[in-house]
Amino acid sequence: MIPEVQRVWHANWQVYGADKVWKQMNREGIRLARCTVERLMRRLGLAGARRGKRVRTTTPDTSAPCPLDRANRQFKANRPNELWVSDFTHVSTWQDWLFVVFVIDVYARRIVGWRVSSSMRTDFVLDALEQALYEHQPQLTDQLIHHSDRGVQYVSIRYTERLAEAGIEPSVVAVATAATTPWLRPSTGCIRPS
Numbered sequence: 001m002i003p004e005v006q007r008v009w010h011a012n013w014q015v016y017g018a019d020k021v022w023k024q025m026n027r028e029g030i031r032l033a034r035c036t037v038e039r040l041m042r043r044l045g046l047a048g049a050r051r052g053k054r055v056r057t058t059t060p061d062t063s064a065p066c067p068l069d070r071a072n073r074q075f076k077a078n079r080p081n082e083l084w085v086s087d088f089t090h091v092s093t094w095q096d097w098l099f100v101v102f103v104i105d106v107y108a109r110r111i112v113g114w115r116v117s118s119s120m121r122t123d124f125v126l127d128a129l130e131q132a133l134y135e136h137q138p139q140l141t142d143q144l145i146h147h148s149d150r151g152v153q154y155v156s157i158r159y160t161e162r163l164a165e166a167g168i169e170p171s172v173v174a175v176a177t178a179a180t181t182p183w184l185r186p187s188t189g190c191i192r193p194s
Helices: 002-011 018-027 034-044 122-136 157-165
Strands: 083-092 097-105 110-117 145-149 169-173
Touching: 002 018, 002 034, 018 034, 083 122, 097 122, 110 122, 122 157, 157 169
Parallel strands: 083 145, 145 169
Antiparallel strands: 083 097, 097 110
16 A cells, blocks of 8 residues: 555645545545554655644743742632733734733633734733733732743743732743643633733
């Protein structure tokens, strides 16, 4: 079957992945399990074309001092302004990529601050934090924890100084894990802008 898999892959400009090679072989009357096609393609080093390019939204700053993980992957709060989680992602538009940052109050499961930008600068995430601070006015007695990944924007001097000014304790985890918590997934609940 190896020559048949290679033939179909080459006949289709070397862009077909295992699914399309398997479907084409079935159309030609060559019966083979899809997993077998995938295994043979992997063994031969054949792969389908991938669309788009990967956008890297978080670059860790390993030289910067990193705050502790105070949330400890326990995303529960007993009252408002106890734990805020912040992260950002990218959105493809017709012209370019846009970046969306959000700050979520874990207790209310509501977005308390957000911004959209065409760049990933510190000002971008700082603006979302400022919106959350302005609208929800946490008190020093709240002992608010701000949880994020260790992207350069979140461990920057300006961002950490602003957290300190507001009396907020920073909490940082490994890159790209702050917003991948189960309670953030749409299937488990709704996160509404406030």
